[in-house]
Amino acid sequence: SQTIHQWPATLVQPVGSPLSLECTVEGTSNPNLYWYRQAAGRGLQLLFYSVGIGQISSEVPQNLSASRPQDRQFILSSKKLLLSDSGFYLCAWSTGLAEAFFGQGTRLTVV
């Protein structure tokens, strides 16, 4: 079956510290992968998407980066977190023609 794993569920990090959030997918190959951020009470902002290994498209200039070292692995990173990076981060995958699936999300608080 198709599943998506995202961890950790909750994270509290100090300003200026690095970040690494990982997302892995099972049950499919060559999916489109996405990272979204949701600020409190707001909609989902598309941060990055990837259509293949090593192919990353960035939606907004920001303090974050993404990488796809393997077909079913998508990583969101930062070298130095800002207070404004706090939010709910969601990973998703789709194959375009079928429904999209989401991870359970990571709630990041930068203090």
Added chain:
Amino acid sequence: KQEVTQIPAALSVPEGENLVLNCSFTDSAIYNLQWFRQDPGKGLTSLLLIQSSQREQTSGRLNASLDKSSGRSTLYIAASQPGDSATYLCAVIGNNDMRFGAGTRLTVKP
């Protein structure tokens, strides 16, 4: 770039009422449209997927329609219940990207 708008932003109805949530998008070249629900502090739960060749999908008390040419989708909820209270999000899935509206926050009062 695809832009997705959801109206209304918030809706409060008494239990039992039928209601319609709206989603519009600017680029009709889409693969699918998917409706999700999100409970406070939680992830997304998929409700219905409409492929671009379809006009509607039904699941229980939910019915979603798609008019690709006019860039519109509606989610119809019949006989609403307090358990339906959540934020409803529509996602427009294109060739490579997937974009969301800001959501409609629904409250169903007992």
